Amino acid sequence: MISPQAFYTAIDGTWPAATKTRVGPWVIRDGQGGGKRVSAATAEGAFVDADIAQAETAMRTIDQRSLFKVRAGEDALDAALAARDYEVIDSTNGYVAPVSALTDTPVPPVTAFAIWEPLAIMAEIWAQGGIGPARLAVMERAQIKTGILARWNEKPAGAAFVAIHDGIAMVHAVEVLQSQRRQGVAQWIMRRAAFWAQENGAETLAVLTTASNGPANALYQQLGFSPIGGYHYRIEPAGQ
Structure with a gap:
């Protein structure tokens, strides 16, 4: 069985965003209209609540609505976004x-x-x-x-x-x-x-x-x- 991290990496590698940019603890994806998989930001390091605004600004700069992917185990990110009234959409299962x-x-x-x-x-x-x-x-x-x-x-x-x-x-x-x-x-x-x-x-x-x-x-x-x-x-x- 492969690791969850290898699985997540394979998603990016097989369904790639137009660009990926590191902004603080975030990876910002420019999807160019290709859907949520290529447009969602992910946390790739430790963050504090104030860092969320940094990701929001980066996504708005490329004319994307602020969207985050919350992976299994990322409870702190989920809670921080919930506190900002972010809505849950498209719960996804990997196999x-x-x-x-x-x-x-x-x-x-x-x-x-x-x-x-x-x-x-x-x-x-x-x-x-x-x-x-x-x-x-x-x-x-x-x-x-x-x-x-x-x-x-x-x-x-x-x-x-x-x-x-x-x-x-x-x-x-x-x-x-x-x-x-x-x-x-x-x-x-x-x-x-x-x-x-x-x-x-x-x-x-x-x-x-x-x-x-x-x-x-x-x-x-x-x-x-x-x-x-x-x-x-x-x-x-x-x-x-």
Whole structure:
């Protein structure tokens, strides 16, 4: 099992912000519209309550609403932000599994493909799930990467993005078309991701999902993933 710190580092490495800047005890991420994962500040050292204003100023300077990622064990940060009326959003579960745990079953022919650059149909599938050009730009910034295109019932069914950082292959942007859900498509996406990871030297497969996404959490647990590295965000109150 990898460490939670290695897991958090892999998130940054496989879903990279446009820039990361150290400001006091904080890492400030410029997401350029690519979502919370690439826009949230994190505490990378000891801080005092007054340091929070430093991070807020840095985020406002790049025209981002103040947003912090609070990782497991960061109770002091959570309490400090709560005292400032920051709201909790998107509690997220992390999962990891040995790549070998998902390569025990071959992917049926013509079911899932590893493809990069993404095909137009992949971009269309992602767009239906709210994964637009800014998030595609995040994908482009990753180094070792591929897309996964799934087919089912002889039609396009889903898409995902996979990238590798320090031996950890992390799956992002899993999207299955509404008409193709509940038919095992996501399982084949994950297994194809594992085979690609194995082919590219990764030993661990990782994935993130919101705690509220019951079907995704159930799927990853059924596939043998173990929980690791949960977190949530704290966002400044609207109007501030």
